[in-house]
Amino acid sequence: MKLLLIHADFIEYELKKKTPVAEDVGKEEEKKKRFDEALVVFTSVEKGDDERTAEKAVEDIKEIAEKVGAERVLVYPYAHLSSNLAEAKTGIKLLKEIERGLKDSFEVHRAPFGWYKAFNISCKGHPLSELSREIVVAEEEKEEEKEFTEALKAEEKAKSYWYILTPNKELVEVEKFDFKGHENLEKFVKYEIAKKRAVDRIPPHVEYMQRLQLADYEPASDSGHMRYYPKGRLIKSLLETYITDKCVEYGAMEVETPLMYDRNHPTLRKYLERFPARQYIIGGDKREFFLRFAACFGQFLIKHDAIITYKDLPLKMYELTRYSFRKEQRGELVGLRRLRAFTMPDMHTLAKDMDEAKQEFLSQYKLSVEVLRDIGLEPEDYETAVRITKDFYEENKEFIHSLVEVLGKPILIEMWDSRFFYFVLKFEFNFVDSLDKASALSTVQIDVENAERYDISYIDVDGGKKRPYILHCSLSGAVERCMYAILEKAYMRKERGELPSLPLWLSPTQVRVVPVSEKYLEKAIEIAEELRDAGVRVDVDDRDETLGKKVRDASTEWIPFIAVVGEKEVAENKITVTIRKESTLKKQKKEFMEVGDLVKRIKGECKGKPFKQLPLPMLLSARPSFR
RNA sequence: GCCACGGUAGCUCAGCAGGCAGAGCGCGUGCUUGGUAAGCACGAGGUCGCGGGUUCGAUUCCCGCCCGUGGCUCCA
Secondary structure, eight states, X not given: OEEXXXXXXXXXEEEEEEOTTOOOOOSGGGGEEEEEEEEEEEEEOBTTOOHHHHHHHHHHHHHHHHHHTOOEEEEEEOGGGOSSBOOHHHHHHHHHHHHHHHTTTSEEEEOOTTEEEEEEEEEOOSTTSEEEEEOOOOHHHHHHHHHHHHHHHHHHHOOEEEEXXXXXXXXXXXXXXXXXXXXXXXXXXXXXXXXXXXXXXXOHHHHHHHHTTSEEEOXXXXXXXXXXXXXXXXXXXXXXXXXXXXXXXXTOEEOOOOSEEETTOHHXXXXXHTOOOOOOEEEOSSSEEEEOSSSHXXXXXXXXXXXXXXXXXXXXXXXXXXXXXXXXXXXXXXXXTBOSEEEEEEEEEEESSHHHHHHHHHHHHHHHHHHHHHTTOOGGGEEEEEEEEHXXXXXTHHHHHHTHHHHOSOEEEEEESSOOSSEEEEEEEEEEOTTSOEEEEEEEEEESSHHHHTTOOEEOXXXXXXXXXXXXXXXXXXXXXXXXXXXXXXXXXXXXXXOOXXXXXXXXXXXXXXXXXXXXXXXXXXXXXXXXXXXXXXXEOXXXXXXXXXXXXXXXXXXXXXXXXXXXXXHHTOEEEEEGGGOOSSOOEEEEEOHXXXXXXXXXXXXXXXXXXXXXXXXXGGOOOOO
């Protein structure tokens, strides 16, 4: 909305001719008017203006009228201040709003809308007598307020009740549960319900990700967008490949969908409104887009258009989101744990009925355990939370209770008396870190709302259209968060006096070949090439350093196998291997072995996991340092 | 987003009640050719986070901003 304010000795106007959008004018004497000592507000109502804009305009006008000491205000529709006018209907409505808003404080008049008018004005000419204002309601203020309402209203109404489901399938109120022997669960529960922690240190995983040159902050981007160095990219890429393979193996069809979507798309808009989170907004030529926060949109839109029959169910579709974007509040961002751009496996399953949905839920629950184990996280490293509506619990008690059998340890249950999300049932595996903070990894949800919203249906045996249930599944949770968990776990191991390490299949360098002196460099390279050709990630420390120094450096890089080559090794055509997993800081485990045996051991330990080559020069001397 | 604390060499940090900018590690060169967690010497390396203010003079004091960490809030 644009305003031009003139403090005038007098203004006279006369209505000359109607335009197609002209407002009705009652009596003939209304056509010619004169006002003395008035603040004249020439006003253009623009596209996008609403009641809030009018409200703000009223505030501005009041402020100015008081400053110049005007008691009479004339609101005068004046289209020529803007090239982006609102429709006439809105224009009239908001002008009336302004008129009404000013009534208590001033004598207010309003010139009719939609007429060609002749006017005479005598401007006072003092410094404040001519002012122009542009009234813009901050986009976020406007949107957020609306979008927050629906979800927040529901959330306020809904009450949470907390229970522990014990391995004996008893539902115990949290306050009455004895946490002895379940200290990790206790930390998680405290974190969930009390959400209070006092920590004063950089999270260990942040130190590791920087020191090991895996990833780092990128100040030139937005907060929460990381850069990944070759070693970090390798680990991330291996995890991505592994998880994708798992999903495809499970029967999912991998697809790729756009990163951004029309903000005003009717279906998407409703979905957005349910979630009071902040979006990244991108301007297009004509439309505004938001960056996706998950892969739901793309897959649901594909499913909406697809012809699906009961024979195709359960139908699983998968995408690895590189990236999902969520503009989390700045204070919530930490290292790899919470980001604004992250990578997440997102699989959606259509199930024909609740029985099938439950069956899928359980098998994806089990698959999640397997996936976490493969990436180095055992059940003792995380705690299960199940979130459920009361109704759904009552109707499916036996099924819910059976979940506890999978891991055989107590589960935290959050029960809502009403449903305010799109799901009736959800589980998460929550990793508890060295600072006692919890974050969700794997999760599966049973969605009872979006099939309807996106108009997704399948054709049943009888030829009729039916609504499926939709399961949302992230087998591992965000890939970056998995890296965070692995690093935090390594730190906790160190605290217990063990040597920190990564799973062998994720270690950037699996074997470092260290020649005792320059004389054995040629042999060392030969051995390294043999290992490399056998499908092992290997490098050679060819720097002019002492053996002790080279071994120390390899150790601080967490390299699982250090193969030393000297006189003895050349003579017997073997290598002396320091095995990190079986060593402590004080005592190193060394084994004199054939190259082939080392290959066999590594291949064995990495069986079933993807392999990628080392994305760095084999010789350490030819390798830059990224920090 | 709000509150607190921090940002000095590539890294970890010292220093400065306002007056030429410091160490260790790393990097480069040379010596050294080594047997399992730091060999020796020399050298290069600085927008003291960015912008403004106070001052003869600001890395130092004041204000604003950016980035990080923690807390609150939040986490589809």
